[in-house]
Amino acid sequence: MTDPAAGGPAPVRILVCDDHVVVRAGLLALLDSAPGIEVVGEAGTGEEALALAARLAPDVVLMDLQLGAGIDGVETTRRLTAGTPAPGAGRAPYVLVLTTYDTDADITRAIEAGATGYLLKAERPEELFAAIHAAAQGRTALSGPVAGRVMAGLRRPRPALTDRERDILAQLATGLGNREIARALFISEATVKTHLRRIYGKLGVETRAGAVAVAKEQRLLP
Template sequence: MTDPGAEMTQPIRILLCDDHVVVRAGLLALLDSAAGIEVVGEAGTGEEAIALAAKLRPDVVLMDLQLGEGMDGVETTRRLTTDPEDPATGHRPHVLVLTTYDTDADITRAIEAGATGYLLKAERPEELFAAIHAAAEGRTALSAPVASRVMANMRKPRPTLTDRERDILAQLAHGLGNREIAKALFISEATVKTHLGRIYDKLGVDTRAGAVSVAKEQRLLP
């Protein structure tokens, strides 16, 4: 017998944002079968998602990270969660990331952008439904593998860099080469190379791009 109280509950309004039409169609069919959930719109780009969110005022935006050309899922999430609230209702949607990407960098960027949850597309439908309900209430929802990575990173001691190593890392992040860094910091190129070697060892990387990526993940840049 259907609970009459459940019928009176307003469904959770969902906006889908994924650049793949087939994926959106699959999600729409799946969510249509879930009690208490209503898909009110679909977006194929970040820009479209922002426009539709302002118009439709969904409770949760189901967000992919890679959206092709234009604004990516992280920047779209940031805009949705930090833009001014609707002046009439004080409304701002929660964002639940639904993606195939589970790297530390992707997870960190999405959470820092304001995502309420981070779910992998390999999850079972029941996990997705539960995560949507949690996100609608403002509660954190993470896939088990994502939660494990987040906890592991929290327990991992951050590398200790000297002030000079931080200076050099900051110059790397701006795309400067060894000679340019040497000129900017009034040191020799040989000294720059020595410090780079130490930075690589401490961060567990062997490339400039890797050093910058890890530094951003662990908030080591000034």
């Protein structure tokens, strides 16, 4: 990116999306002092971020994960990265997640949705600025703790599920109950319950929601 008028690199155009007004104001003040960064808009909801991105064509969207009512940061990220670029933009914006949440499930969901980077709000300003510039070039930017979790997840052996257990887990992820799963797979409800107990044991969870979360985290679902 170059600035034709100045003959140097153009500033990275940023759209900030965070539902907390005070946090958003702090980010705007911080980014205003950053070299080579220009904030072109701010949004408090995912829907607002989508509308502004379509109109303003930012290079990078700084995205919180939890956005209150409406679609969350993960779904907003998915729509931003998969959508049609704004008029005049050569591509869809890159998304850099900035959040307080660092669970394996949150990290996995954000990256699978298309996020270029994942930072924690505890990062130093210099780290944030560097990550924004990296994201604007399409390079991955991860906080140290996040990178550690990603590497640990890659090294962790996946549970050895049978084909039938994977079928049931996939049905479980769609929100079906035991009876509906039994009908879909042409097995008895008792068989479904038996398989679920085995799945819970292999994944180290005790609930349906826990099983789905771990399955997504470890990419066990199709």
